[in-house]
Amino acid sequence: MMGWQPSGVLLKAFILLTFSYHWFVLATMPSNAKFYTIHWNSSNPIFRIDNTDNIIDVNRNNVKFEYDQVNLICPVYMPGTRDEEMEKYIIYNVSKDEYETCRITNPNPRIIAVCDKPYKLMYFTITFRPFTPQPGGLEFLPGHDYYFISTSTSDDLHRRIGGRCTTHNMKIVFKVWGPPQMPATSQPTAVTSKPTWWSVTPQRTTSSSTTTTTSTSPTTTTKKSKTYNKHPNEVVKSEELTLGGATRSVTVNLIVVCVVFTLVIAMR
Numbered sequence: 001m002m003g004w005q006p007s008g009v010l011l012k013a014f015i016l017l018t019f020s021y022h023w024f025v026l027a028t029m030p031s032n033a034k035f036y037t038i039h040w041n042s043s044n045p046i047f048r049i050d051n052t053d054n055i056i057d058v059n060r061n062n063v064k065f066e067y068d069q070v071n072l073i074c075p076v077y078m079p080g081t082r083d084e085e086m087e088k089y090i091i092y093n094v095s096k097d098e099y100e101t102c103r104i105t106n107p108n109p110r111i112i113a114v115c116d117k118p119y120k121l122m123y124f125t126i127t128f129r130p131f132t133p134q135p136g137g138l139e140f141l142p143g144h145d146y147y148f149i150s151t152s153t154s155d156d157l158h159r160r161i162g163g164r165c166t167t168h169n170m171k172i173v174f175k176v177w178g179p180p181q182m183p184a185t186s187q188p189t190a191v192t193s194k195p196t197w198w199s200v201t202p203q204r205t206t207s208s209s210t211t212t213t214t215s216t217s218p219t220t221t222t223k224k225s226k227t228y229n230k231h232p233n234e235v236v237k238s239e240e241l242t243l244g245g246a247t248r249s250v251t252v253n254l255i256v257v258c259v260v261f262t263l264v265i266a267m268r
Helices: 004-027 096-103 232-267
Strands: 037-038 055-058 069-073 088-096 110-115 124-127 145-149 171-174
Touching: 055 124, 096 145
Parallel strands: 037 069, 055 171
Antiparallel strands: 069 124, 088 110, 088 145, 145 171
């Protein structure tokens, strides 16, 4: 029968305490990410036409890999409510022109939410991150604006012109904050100045022939620097994914090493 080893017990207790403290610090770490709740119904004061509460800045002053979220809550009613008193909506992501005119011209608009079950509590959560974990998902790129509207009416859920977008101003803009872009600096062009003695060589005329002497300045070519003005957001997106993958890899490796070390200590 093996004797009690105080040093082994203390070591295991220390490892357990270290892990507990590590997860406690991660759980209580302050976050700048904000969470919004928007009740999508015509009585919400956010849709009042005399204010700008429906223009929302997101991801402002967040640290890297922290993203704001919003819950779009559909209208819900008690059983027995009359049909004409219930509101049903389809929320679309549209262009700026469609947002301003309350007219959806895209034949296949992107649908954000469908609120068609008035007796059931329904909400849709949106995370404002520049990448999406699912194919075809909506990406919210820094420095861009995203427009949501509802053109439904009380008797036509699928209406795409006017509707409560016109009568009740039911539309919202999410402005995704991005770091200010530095102005593009053009590479200075080398200027070749002519010396004071540079002049056209006079022609020397003789009785037998005429000789003309001309000088040509050397041609200076300037190499163009590589720019990313065509697709600036693709560069940002690639950096986000690369840094995220590296961070997760380091964290997983650290956890695996700690677990293996703990098992080795426990088997002694």
